[in-house]
Amino acid sequence: MANQVEVKSLLDAGVHFGHLTRKWDPNMAPYIYMERNGIHIINLYKTAAKLDEACEALRKIAASGRKVLFVATKKQAKDIVAKHAGEANMPYITERWPGGMLTNFVTIRKAVKKMALVDRMKKDGRYETLSKKERLQVDRMRDKLEKNLGSIVDMTRMPAALFIVDTVREHIAVKEALKLGIPIFAMVDTNANPRNIDYVIPANDDASKSVDIVVKAAADAIKAGLEDRKKEKNAEQPSPKAAKKEASNEEEE
Template identity: 30%
Template structure:
């Protein structure tokens, strides 16, 4: 087990570099897609918000204990482990991989911060979840925070051929949150690839059998247990609502 942990430190660095090369990191651009590209909130305020390491105080949303109680640390069996997940694994117990929750917490806080920032800038956030057991839960939370959900069969081309799919020019989401990155037949969700193609930032809960390469902001953790999914949903909802509240506050200034 210690071998694995030593190995992880090495691989983590490598993986991060690889991810920078492969993942769709959204470029800070001033396209017409972004409604806040020109000044609604004054430029100085926006810069202050961006410079602050944790402007929306997302670090106090949860503790590592919360994650533990929501069973976020449970991975799949060792045999199904994806090697690219090694950096985030603490070890294995009774044949099941266990996530390092300290790392998970760090990645999750980063992801929450991103979600709050996107919400603050009026971005569209789309939640994904393909497990039928948790689909309704995710839809409910997406609705509650005024964002969008797609928990159904993914018809190809919704992102890549949006104009034909929606029969009109359509604004695509600015951030996709994958609460699991696999589809029902345990291959990677096509939307992960499509988001990367279209330069849409993605946050993904990646379990030990998933590939984090195409996810912009991966969060290692259990993506099956309803309690864990509910915890993620609650956290993202709260972060988004914080971002929106700030946006409202600053717009009225």
């Protein structure tokens, strides 16, 4: 059970405000505390507990060296997700979800490689040999790819999990992840179906403060996992002094 301070922080951020009662999904009933003025109020004790559970799982994924793909294309969430996911060195999609992003990952990777090709052309001088019209076309293509896929340049293999803000809006991402058996972590509001989500975080997915506090917690957990991985790697490497002694022993033998 989370402590009162955690719940108060969620309360201050407005995480408890759900949708109008007439827009609810009955499957969210276990996470709803009450109805007030025609709006469902989310049980923040359950939110805090579920957030803790999700963060622990995210930390383990990061510690294993795998990537978590963040997805949020709604206006009030995209900048927040780009900031926190970027700081955690994780890939993210904040523009339109590219159809087949997961189910046709090879094609998406080819598109990303086109960006790298243009960059190489600019470095080795081939870009300058193109006509003005061709350079304009290449630049437009590069800019479009950068806008939609620039944040996943370093994602060379399928993500280990998805973190989604608003599963109703990002239903295509949810569908692709389900098809491939990729675990889904998500902020789920009272108008969404939580049944297919592996790690449900019942929360207001419309208010920027609510999105910020939840996504930051997830990103901080990932950072902690990366730190765990770094410490583990350092522990496995012998100190310079120990390595020198080992080398000296080998020479004596």
